[in-house]
Amino acid sequence: MAYKAWFQCIADCGEKYPLNSIIYECKKCGGLLEVKHDLAPLRNKSGSTWKKIFHDRYLTNTWPYGSGIWGKKEWVCPNVDDDNIVSMLEGGTNLFWAERLGHEIGVPDLWIKLCGNSHSGSFKDLGMTVLVSMVKQMKADGKKIPAVACASTGDTSASLAAYCASAGIPAIVFLPYKKISPAQLIQPISNNALTLALDTDFDGCMKLVREFCRRENIYLANSMNSLRIEGQKTVGIEIVQQFDWEVPDWIIIPGGNLGNVSALAKGITMAKDLGVIKKFPRIVCAQSARANPLYQSYLKGFQEFHPLKAKKTLASAIQIGNPVSIKKAITALKQFDGIVEQATEQELADAAARADRTGLFNCPHTGVALAALFKLIKRKVIRSDERVVVISTANGLKFPEFKIRYHQNKLKGVVPHFRNQPVVVPAEYEKVKGAVFRNLEKFKY
Ligand SMILES: *Cc1c(COP(=O)(O)O)cnc(C)c1O
């Protein structure tokens, strides 16, 4: 039996569309779409058979199965020919045992999923490989797609630019002028994307790119395009795979546009439906206190939701006031007995720096998730005997200003409690010796 997947409206209308149609929302009711899989052929294999298949393919060289995404191709996107897959062996990232940090905060079974150890330095690669592969497939099938475009807070554009450059497909990126890090800006520039810097915020870029794509027949690569969610959903499956198919008690993930938290839930749900796991973890979505529309809604039991104007935050990739995937995220959090927590600038900066002192190198968004973890431990919501996974969404090397300015004590409104500075000393033996022994005490564990 052949594997089948299609787009389906998440609203009651349930309208279906083929995966190779150029469509992002339901034509009938305007609702968001999701990718649905025919579970019947997938159920022809038992849960343990799937586990073995995934295990045997993991990080191997057999094209395209060494990719964490395409090693689960049947569950993700069976509709693309292997020849049209655009992959940079994404996924398969380290699940870091944060042993020292865990002991410090009283939850020793703590793990950090390092999604930033990826081609373009963020988890966005997990979804972009699926989207760009589908574009390549559609082009091979004769569809006219002159270019692919996205709005971005920095990481989506970097990922899109890299995958498009690798496939030889033109990319256009809409960026909020001066609101992303120089490292993120130089990625699409280097990868030869047509880069537009717009005098607005992310939400403003999003509005423009949607209209532009609709009117000019350009393919839209934002996460309302649910092909990306299919790739991103493997992160939860991969985490349980890395624990030999044991499900952790908690998974904590930072959220902005809320595609990733929806994706996490979708993958785990599928793993349970197909007999690979037996229970659910609880999910925590962590937001910046300066861009917290989901948190506000959570405080009201998800009874209501109001978009807001996101304020400037160090966690720039989640500086979003009107998240596209809000409905999917709320459904997911209800299903996973979820919690939403927030972090102030002070909390996220200190959390990232504190964890860095145990060998990590965290981006500010991971700082948000870690700060949420610290707060939930303090409130005894998360207990000391529980297994916790924090999803680190980007590589800290993409946010050097954040880290440099923290240690220079130059972040506005942040007191750096975990500051470290270089000791400037003349290049003379006795002075060096003096400087070392005057300071070494501070560095003892
Ligand atoms: C995109 C992104 C997020 C947020 O993911 P959403 O799907 O928008 O919620 C978090 N962290 C980083 C580093 C990102 O690039």
Ligand SMILES: [Zn+2]
């Ligand atoms: Zn519909």
